[in-house]
Each structure stands twice: as C-alpha cells, then as structure tokens.
Amino acid sequence: MGAALAERAKQAELLLGKARTEYRLLPAGRMLNRCAAGSLMPFQWTINPYRGCELGCCYCYARYTHEYLELDGGAFERIIFVKQFSRNLFERELRAVRAGEWIAIGTATDPYQPAERRYGVTRALLEVLARQAGLRVALTTKSDLAARDAGLLGRLAERNDVRVNFTVTTLDAGLARRLEPGAPRPELRLRALRRLAEAGIETAVFASPVLPGINDGAGELEALARAAREAGAKHFGAQMLFLRDPARSVFLAALERDFPHLAARYRRLYAHGSRVDARMREALELRVARIRQDLDLSRRASACAAAWGQLGLFENAATAPGGGAGVLIRLREAVEEAAAEARG
Ligand code: SF4
Numbered sequence: 001m002g003a004a005l006a007e008r009a010k011q012a013e014l015l016l017g018k019a020r021t022e023y024r025l026l027p028a029g030r031m032l033n034r035c036a037a038g039s040l041m042p043f044q045w046t047i048n049p050y051r052g053c054e055l056g057c058c059y060c061y062a063r064y065t066h067e068y069l070e071l072d073g074g075a076f077e078r079i080i081f082v083k084q085f086s087r088n089l090f091e092r093e094l095r096a097v098r099a100g101e102w103i104a105i106g107t108a109t110d111p112y113q114p115a116e117r118r119y120g121v122t123r124a125l126l127e128v129l130a131r132q133a134g135l136r137v138a139l140t141t142k143s144d145l146a147a148r149d150a151g152l153l154g155r156l157a158e159r160n161d162v163r164v165n166f167t168v169t170t171l172d173a174g175l176a177r178r179l180e181p182g183a184p185r186p187e188l189r190l191r192a193l194r195r196l197a198e199a200g201i202e203t204a205v206f207a208s209p210v211l212p213g214i215n216d217g218a219g220e221l222e223a224l225a226r227a228a229r230e231a232g233a234k235h236f237g238a239q240m241l242f243l244r245d246p247a248r249s250v251f252l253a254a255l256e257r258d259f260p261h262l263a264a265r266y267r268r269l270y271a272h273g274s275r276v277d278a279r280m281r282e283a284l285e286l287r288v289a290r291i292r293q294d295l296d297l298s299r300r301a302s303a304c305a306a307a308w309g310q311l312g313l314f315e316n317a318a319t320a321p322g323g324g325a326g327v328l329i330r331l332r333e334a335v336e337e338a339a340a341e342a343r344g
Pocket residue numbers: 053054055056057059060061062108109110142180311
C-alpha cells in the first residue's frame with residue numbers, strides 16, 4: 001500500500017508553485033479511510049482532503065505521513081498534495097459507513113489550510129455529506145476558513161451529528177505565530193468558532209499541546225478556556241506535548257531557535273520517552289478538570305480529528321467507550337494504529 005501511494009505521489013501533477021509551497025494533484029483514490037479493526041480511536045473512519053499541511057506547527061506529529069510518499073518530514077509543509085475529488089466515488093464509499101459510526105475529518109492535516117481556499121476539496125466533500133442523514137461527523141481545524149462553511153455545516157447538522165473542534169494553544173498572537181507560523185491568529189479562530197456556534201453547530205476548543213514553560217503559565221489555560229466558553233464552545237480539553245520522532249527532532253530544533261532557555265529542560269522532561277512523567281500529566285488533568293467545572297464546559301468524548309498525540313489523543317483515548325487510565329497506557333499502540341491507517 002505504501003509503495004503504491006508513493007508511486008501515485010510521484011505522478012502527481014504540479015498545480016501551482018508558490019514561493020514556499022507547491023501544490024500537487026494526487027490522482028483520485030479513496031477519500032474515506034477505515035480505522036483498523038479493534039482500533040482505540042473513538043472514530044471509525046477518517047478523511048484527510050490534503051496530504052501535508054501548510055500551517056507548519058513546530059510540534060506537528062503528522063510530519064511522518066510524508067515519509068509514505070517518500071518525502072522527508074521537512075517537505076510536509078512545503079509540498080501539499082490535493083486529493084482529486086470524485087463525487088460519485090465518495091458517495092459510493094459512504095455506503096460502507098454504518099449508523100452510529102464516526103467520521104473524523106482532518107486527522108493528519110488541516111482540512112481548512114490555505115489550499116482549501118483554492119481547491120475546495122473539504123467543501124466539496126461536505127456538500128456530499130450534507131445530503132446524507134444519520135452520520136456522525138467531527139472536524140478539527142486551526143483555521144478561521146471554517147467560518148466560510150457555516151451555512152453548509154449548519155445544513156449538515158440538520159440531519160447528522162456534527163462537531164467542529166478548534167485547536168487553540170494560546171491567546172497570545174505572537175506566541176502562536178512562533179508555534180504555528182501558518183495558522184490564523186487565535187482571535188480569528190475563536191471568531192470562527194462563534195460563527196459556527198451561532199449556526200447551531202456543537203464546538204470544542206482543544207488547547208493541546210500544552211508545552212511546559214511556553215503556554216502553561218499561571219492563568220493562561222484558564223483565560224483560554226474562558227474565551228472559548230464566551231465564543232460558544234461547549235467542550236474544552238488540553239493534553240501535554242507528545243514527542244516522538246520525527247516530530248521530536250523538528251520540535252527540539254525549533255526550541256533551540258525560539259526558546260533556547262528551555263532546551264535543557266525539555267531534554268530532561270522527555271529524556272525517557274515521548275511523554276512527561278505521570279505527576280505532570282496528572283497535575284494538568286486536575287487543572288483542566290477544575291477549569292471545566294468552573295466554566296461549565298464538558299469533557300465529553302469527541303471524535304475529534306485531533307487523534308494525534310499532541311492534538312489530543314490522550315483526550316480521545318481516555319474518553320472513548322471503555323476508556324480510562326488503562327487506555328492511556330496503551331497510547332503508543334494507538335498511535336501506531338493511527339499511523340498505519342494514515343498510510344492510506
Ligand atoms: S498540527 Fe495540525 S494544523 Fe499544525 S501542521 Fe500539523 S496537521 Fe497542520
């Protein structure tokens with residue numbers, strides 16, 4: 001499967017080359033991917049309209065997905081593959097989805113990244129989904145472009161269960177620019193969330209990843225959750241950074257460049273694996289639980305596309321049916337399954 005995908009990637013026609021970014025057309029293939037049987041993921045299907053992500057977050061866990069295209073992780077934000085969309089094919093694929101199963105949109109790339117303005121694959125597939133009934137759809141994004149589709153998502157929500165999750169890691173626009181250089185400012189994301197909430201769509205904010213010493217200062221998460229609540233979010237979550245290669249080396253290099261005073265601390269914190277120690281994780285869990293209680297926000301399980309480590313896998317795994325501490329211990333295996341699924 002991996003070799004076939006790499007072959008298709010090699011044949012991808014160049015659509016546009018910008019100063020920093022190339023867009024290539026990935027010939028029509030499956031749009032809908034089924035998660036492996038017995039997967040710990042709280043969703044059964046995933047859709048990623050693009051491969052690669054121009055938002056270029058320094059902590060992005062999904063960089064490895066470009067290795068399946070025989071491209072290095074550094075190309076993840078520079079060479080974006082636009083999946084050729086076929087309405088007929090997608091409608092046929094949807095027949096395999098059973099009632100009650102979740103479809104997560106944006107598990108390995110942002111469905112509203114800049115390419116969407118030009119190529120509209122996300123909008124095209126939402127239009128097909130909006131003609132269905134009884135589906136459960138969760139979409140995760142960092143982009144205010146989602147507000148463009150407020151009406152369409154509202155129509156989709158009339159006959160289907162729909163959640164839109166926004167990842168907002170900080171309210172500080174300058175910090176966000178350093179962490180997520182291609183993503184719209186936090187205030188724009190919250191404004192988009194408000195627009196969707198007003199259109200009757202259930203929304204959540206995920207503040208993941210929490211980066212020790214960077215976005216976890218006294219009162220910061222609390223203020224973020226308050227802003228999310230005021231914008232209309234019903235759910236809030238935050239999990240510690242999950243750091244594993246190849247994301248690990250990219251993140252540590254960014255840390256040396258932008259936060260050199262923290263480099264030694266992170267090397268200590270992540271010396272023995274991909275997670276900080278249990279004490280730190282539990283402290284964050286308690287803090288987030290308190291925030292939710294104070295602001296009447298819920299932790300309700302969401303088939304949030306942010307299944308990837310830093311985007312909320314802990315959250316999802318813990319709140320999935322049968323979830324809990326035991327599930328968290330199996331995080332590594334869950335990531336492996338997600339990786340296998342992402343190979344497409
Ligand atoms: S973390 Fe998400 S939004 Fe950021 S680069 Fe990765 S896929 Fe894109």
